[in-house]
Amino acid sequence: MQTIGFEKHDHGACIHDTLAKAEASCADTGLRLTAVRRRALEILLAEHRALGAYDLLAVLAEEGLGSQPPVAYRALDFLVKAGFAHKIEALNAYIACAHLGADHTPAFLICRSCRSVAEADTAPAQGRLGDAARDAGFKIEHTVVEAQGLCPACQEIAP
Amino acid sequence: MQTIGFEKHDHGACIHDTLAKAEASCADTGLRLTAVRRRALEILLAEHRALGAYDLLAVLAEEGLGSQPPVAYRALDFLVKAGFAHKIEALNAYIACAHLGADHTPAFLICRSCRSVAEADTAPAQGRLGDAARDAGFKIEHTVVEAQGLCPACQEIAP
DNA sequence: TATCAACTGATACATTATAACAAAAAGGCT
DNA sequence: AGCCTTTTTGTTATAATGTATCAGTTGATA
Ligand SMILES: [Zn+2]
Ligand SMILES: [Zn+2]
Ligand SMILES: [Zn+2]
Ligand SMILES: [Zn+2]
Secondary structure (H helix, E strand, O other): OOOEOOOOOOHHHHHHHHHHHHHHHHHHHOOOOOHHHHHHHHHHHOOOEOEOHHHHHHHHHHOOOOOOHHHHHHHHHHHHHHOOEEEEOOOOEEEEOOOOOOOOOEEEEEEOOOOEEEEEEOOOHHHHHHHHHHHHOOEEEEEEEEEEEEOHHHHHHOO | OOOEOOOOOOHHHHHHHHHHHHHHHHHHHOOOOOHHHHHHHHHHHOOOEOEOHHHHHHHHHHOOOOOOHHHHHHHHHHHHHHOOEEEEHHHOEEEEOOOOOOOOOEEEEEEOOOOEEEEEEOOOOHHHHHHHHHHHOOEEEEEEEEEEEEOHHHHHHOO
């Protein structure tokens, strides 16, 4: 699975395709991609960067889509539960899924300088973690894998 | 490296040894394990469970070691920077290091029911993540690996 | 013992997140 | 369409987590 985020790519298509997949997924499953939810996903998709709930709320508020924190948190909860977005625990922030529709276990490369985030896949890496869990009798339900450091662009600026 | 946390072990020795190692480490490096910091480490060590900063503060406050948030956050910052404790990002909480003194890259198994945490090691798992990072030109400085699920004890209670 | 750096105490504030409840909208049913 | 139920939205208030700042104290070192 491709690591999406830092390299050049057709980002217009990236946004368009992801929205289309989200809509198709909702049509399939009966979930409702309402105006606020759809716009929230678009806002997250605009860049491959993590946005805080209040950053998202600020944009929604400008557009008259809601001005109180629950508006943002509800939209984010929906997107995360539907698998359309992920929470970056190390930043208390959120990012649109870059592999929407694919069955994947995301791993993130997070730039501490520009907050851009690339999404890779660590299913193989979790073999190791899975071994440790099995040995300990632990039942894994969800994993968080986040690497923090410097993206290619920021290494040149501040190496 | 052993996964410490869920299995039976001599926890008294576990506490005692870790404190001794922390003291030795400070003696070596010139760091100062002051009263508040030492007590904070003891409190974290009491159980293999994650404590929030305000949970820690409540205990410190009872004991007259400080009553304002910065007291807890300063102690935690010190312990984390010194490698004596780790932050569990998914819980915004903190846990004493279970492998103090060993050069390790921690990975955590976090029980969503009882909040107990086992500390394993993922250096091998990060081979995969490292590959993805290298391919993307990303320079990893720190990694967060946290698996959430049910510990052995809680699987029996609420399976 | 004078000096400087590190640590502590304390106030205030910033950021992130949730509880609770009423109103509105959407969807299913006859 | 009219009625009923569920989901979503609007709003207020508050909880939980985390920092900035500055004054005072302590401790190492010269
Ligand atoms: Zn893109
Ligand atoms: Zn960057
Ligand atoms: Zn122990
Ligand atoms: Zn448990």
